[in-house]
Amino acid sequence: MKNVIVGQSGGPTAVINSSLLGVFKTAKDRGADKVYGMVHGIKGLLDRNIVDLTSRIKNDLDMDLLKRTPSSFLGSCRYKLPDIDGNEKTYDKIFEILKELEIVAFFYIGGNDSMDTIMRLSDYAKKINSPIKFMGVPKTIDNDLAITDHTPGYGSAAKYIAATAKEIIRDGLVYDYPVVSVVEVMGRNAGWLTAATALAKSEDCEGVDLVYLPEVTFDIEKFTKDVGKFLQENRSLVIAVSEGVKVADGRYVCELSEHVDYVDEFGHKQLAGTARFLAGKIAEKYGVKTRAIELSSLQRCAAHIQSRIDMTEAFNCGGAAVKAAFEGCSGMVVTLKRVSDYPYICVTETADVHLIANVEKKVPREWINADGTNVMPALVHYIKPLIQAEITPLWVNGLPRHIRLDALSDIK
Amino acid sequence: MKNVIVGQSGGPTAVINSSLLGVFKTAKDRGADKVYGMVHGIKGLLDRNIVDLTSRIKNDLDMDLLKRTPSSFLGSCRYKLPDIDGNEKTYDKIFEILKELEIVAFFYIGGNDSMDTIMRLSDYAKKINSPIKFMGVPKTIDNDLAITDHTPGYGSAAKYIAATAKEIIRDGLVYDYPVVSVVEVMGRNAGWLTAATALAKSEDCEGVDLVYLPEVTFDIEKFTKDVGKFLQENRSLVIAVSEGVKVADGRYVCELSEHVDYVDEFGHKQLAGTARFLAGKIAEKYGVKTRAIELSSLQRCAAHIQSRIDMTEAFNCGGAAVKAAFEGCSGMVVTLKRVSDYPYICVTETADVHLIANVEKKVPREWINADGTNVMPALVHYIKPLIQAEITPLWVNGLPRHIRLDALSDIK
Numbered sequence: 001m002k003n004v005i006v007g008q009s010g011g012p013t014a015v016i017n018s019s020l021l022g023v024f025k026t027a028k029d030r031g032a033d034k035v036y037g038m039v040h041g042i043k044g045l046l047d048r049n050i051v052d053l054t055s056r057i058k059n060d061l062d063m064d065l066l067k068r069t070p071s072s073f074l075g076s077c078r079y080k081l082p083d084i085d086g087n088e089k090t091y092d093k094i095f096e097i098l099k100e101l102e103i104v105a106f107f108y109i110g111g112n113d114s115m116d117t118i119m120r121l122s123d124y125a126k127k128i129n130s131p132i133k134f135m136g137v138p139k140t141i142d143n144d145l146a147i148t149d150h151t152p153g154y155g156s157a158a159k160y161i162a163a164t165a166k167e168i169i170r171d172g173l174v175y176d177y178p179v180v181s182v183v184e185v186m187g188r189n190a191g192w193l194t195a196a197t198a199l200a201k202s203e204d205c206e207g208v209d210l211v212y213l214p215e216v217t218f219d220i221e222k223f224t225k226d227v228g229k230f231l232q233e234n235r236s237l238v239i240a241v242s243e244g245v246k247v248a249d250g251r252y253v254c255e256l257s258e259h260v261d262y263v264d265e266f267g268h269k270q271l272a273g274t275a276r277f278l279a280g281k282i283a284e285k286y287g288v289k290t291r292a293i294e295l296s297s298l299q300r301c302a303a304h305i306q307s308r309i310d311m312t313e314a315f316n317c318g319g320a321a322v323k324a325a326f327e328g329c330s331g332m333v334v335t336l337k338r339v340s341d342y343p344y345i346c347v348t349e350t351a352d353v354h355l356i357a358n359v360e361k362k363v364p365r366e367w368i369n370a371d372g373t374n375v376m377p378a379l380v381h382y383i384k385p386l387i388q389a390e391i392t393p394l395w396v397n398g399l400p401r402h403i404r405l406d407a408l409s410d411i412k
Numbered sequence: 413m414k415n416v417i418v419g420q421s422g423g424p425t426a427v428i429n430s431s432l433l434g435v436f437k438t439a440k441d442r443g444a445d446k447v448y449g450m451v452h453g454i455k456g457l458l459d460r461n462i463v464d465l466t467s468r469i470k471n472d473l474d475m476d477l478l479k480r481t482p483s484s485f486l487g488s489c490r491y492k493l494p495d496i497d498g499n500e501k502t503y504d505k506i507f508e509i510l511k512e513l514e515i516v517a518f519f520y521i522g523g524n525d526s527m528d529t530i531m532r533l534s535d536y537a538k539k540i541n542s543p544i545k546f547m548g549v550p551k552t553i554d555n556d557l558a559i560t561d562h563t564p565g566y567g568s569a570a571k572y573i574a575a576t577a578k579e580i581i582r583d584g585l586v587y588d589y590p591v592v593s594v595v596e597v598m599g600r601n602a603g604w605l606t607a608a609t610a611l612a613k614s615e616d617c618e619g620v621d622l623v624y625l626p627e628v629t630f631d632i633e634k635f636t637k638d639v640g641k642f643l644q645e646n647r648s649l650v651i652a653v654s655e656g657v658k659v660a661d662g663r664y665v666c667e668l669s670e671h672v673d674y675v676d677e678f679g680h681k682q683l684a685g686t687a688r689f690l691a692g693k694i695a696e697k698y699g700v701k702t703r704a705i706e707l708s709s710l711q712r713c714a715a716h717i718q719s720r721i722d723m724t725e726a727f728n729c730g731g732a733a734v735k736a737a738f739e740g741c742s743g744m745v746v747t748l749k750r751v752s753d754y755p756y757i758c759v760t761e762t763a764d765v766h767l768i769a770n771v772e773k774k775v776p777r778e779w780i781n782a783d784g785t786n787v788m789p790a791l792v793h794y795i796k797p798l799i800q801a802e803i804t805p806l807w808v809n810g811l812p813r814h815i816r817l818d819a820l821s822d823i824k
Binding site (some may be wrong): 012040043044065069070071072075076077078113136150159162163164166167168170171172173174175176181199200202204205281289294296297298300301302303304305307384387388389390392395397398400401402403404 | 424441452455456477481483484488489492532534552571574575576578579580583584585586587588593611612614616617651703704705706708709712713714715716717719796799801802804807808809810811812813814815816
């Protein structure tokens with residue numbers, strides 16, 4: 001008997017279900033009996049909310065729909081396991097359920113917060129001499145995981161952001177008077193997603209005029225001057241700004257105008273309104289028409305415009321995690337290693353989860369221009385391969401078809 | 413010599429350039445010598461900012477790119493012609509330029525404001541006995557034009573909105589605690605666009621839970637109660653709300669916000685959005701996580717997810733306008749007449765511009781449920797054919813390729 005279990009955690013991406021499929025299919029191909037899914041991650045496991053995936057992903061059509069379905073098929077959670085010391089009861093409960101289900105390998109698809117779960121569980125397994133293997137499958141639109149060249153989920157978000165930026169630029173330049181469009185992109189501490197707007201610049205597109213990443217301290221005075229320079233040419237412009245830009249005293253720009261309305265259980269502030277605040281500043285200062293556009297959750301769920309490179313890599317990371325676990329690995333995360341840029345070649349490796357959990361990778365300063373108002377060609381060069389090629393949605397009745405989980409637990 | 417001229421006006425749509433192509437190609441096919449384009453509509457004409465389209469749309473590739481390019485290829489304006497009486501100088505100037513360019517027919521692609529231009533110009537032509545024909549080509553994502561069954565531009569916006577709603581719903585239901593997502597859709601006075609979110613409900617999607625159109629007076633108390641009912645089931649929900657919903661005293665919901673983002677050059681308060689305001693109300697009342705999502709200008713420029721039905725009809729409307737003008741029509745607007753729902757058959761007709769200019773068509777009350785919290789099946793039935801079938805973007809280097817105008821005037 002060789003059963004495995006898989007969960008999804010943290011914010012979803014357009015391709016997180018391809019990683020799930022990579023785990024499912026590879027585990028089945030390599031002889032797993034049952035592939036269980038935790039509904040709502042580790043929290044679902046603790047609640048014994050577990051499904052038998054073989055009864056949910058039944059055929060090729062289900063698999064192809066799963067690849068094209070945004071959000072986490074199994075549901076997600078933002079639950080973080082407590083310290084092992086003093087909380088052995090929680091860990092014992094988890095291992096008891098895993099034993100009951102005859103689990104030999106445990107896969108968790110998530111970002112740096114979720115890798116904390118893999119780290120703690122594999123540490124505990126070592127402590128109690130459990131033979132269960134724990135493997136992390138990287139996922140995040142934020143692209144802020146250490147060691148890996150990039151993360152599955154980033155390429156599709158970048159493709160959506162760049163394509164949308166091209167459309168916003170065409171739309172923004174339509175009138176014969178200046179309009180300043182400020183586009184707010186996700187990324188609390190890392191500017192990878194905002195940087196993707198720079199890909200809009202191409203033979204057929206003017207590109208965004210100014211790009212502000214959270215890696216550079218934001219200065220409202222300087223910002224209004226930067227914009228003023230463009231307005232001297234009496235033309236419309238499009239500005240990309242990360243939701244996470246901060247002024248010198250450490251406050252987020254959006255905190256300068258509005259209260260933070262929500263803090264999640266990891267202490268992350270829910271940010272909104274940076275674009276709106278900055279658009280207001282520009283309108284006030286220059287009396288021009290402004291427009292604030294938040295890409296909001298659309299940038300992580302726009303599965304209708306996936307990058308095929310990204311989708312394939314997401315699948316491969318899931319598969320590589322199974323392969324590694326079945327070969328004896330534990331406490332590791334699958335990483336992507338870029339072998340070559342053009343032609344783009346990328347392979348999977350594995351890295352110790354302790355080097356990845358809770359670590360954030362930011363955009364290197366040298367990939368941002370000296371002025372902090374745009375990205376350097378090296379950054380565009382880095383992102384470009386990740387947005388390549390497409391996957392056609394399965395259009396049914398005019399809309400992309402998805403697959404959803406009937407979430408009733410199979411083991412209660 | 414048989415020259416024609418065409419302009420685009422008002423807010424762009426994903427398919428407004430297909431109408432431009434319809435005018436261009438049909439005029440050429442039917443023997444036009446030159447097809448001129450006004451850059452930034454009638455305002456560009458007055459500024460003698462005019463291009464020879466034959467030198468800008470040179471081959472089949474240009475034509476296929478034009479169909480897939482969002483925003484108005486020729487640029488737009490929001491300029492409304494003054495009353496004829498007392499402003500004969502402006503009109504004489506226009507007719508002088510048209511005479512100089514040997515124009516026999518004038519086409520204007522726009523919504524009910526833009527049709528005002530066609531009405532005034534054709535009225536003036538009659539007055540001065542000018543033989544020039546003036547034809548309107550309908551366009552607006554808002555679908556609020558009278559007489560025509562629907563407007564080109566609406567189907568693609570509806571497809572984008574419905575597809576995005578499906579993705580937001582999947583994303584919104586991912587956590588194991590309730591999240592209330594409020595999606596704000598364009599439409600100041602007519603709820604056609606917001607109604608398109610109802611198309612999300614399908615075999616694979618729960619659909620939006622509540623839909624609020626501006627045709628029904630909005631009641632904040634009732635709204636929070638409506639939401640509360642769903643929250644009793646302790647689940648996430650997705651709400652669609654038109655930007656134009658108003659309370660009983662006639663104020664827009666967003667005007668109820670005490671928070672003023674900024675004051676613009678005319679002293680107008682720029683208010684936080686409707687979705688943001690309502691999400692705040694729900695968070696306050698029920699202490700749940702909320703999310704405000706504005707589809708903003710994305711809903712009118714997302715050319716990467718056009719409806720092919722819409723694109724084809726946009727092209728046909730342009731072509732039909734040329735045919736009508738060349739057959740002697742003037743002061744008319746091309747309209748769409750639905751012959752049959754399923755199978756969907758729709759033909760072009762023409763209608764007197766006086767019946768269309770400055771008139772707004774709203775959603776009939778009987779297509780909204782009694783409670784004002786959702787749309788009726790008849791409305792879904794009406795929209796569904798309009799979002800059918802797809803047109804693949806021309807993907808170049810991972811992004812949809814567009815075509816843009818080198819806007820230097822050819823006649824100055």
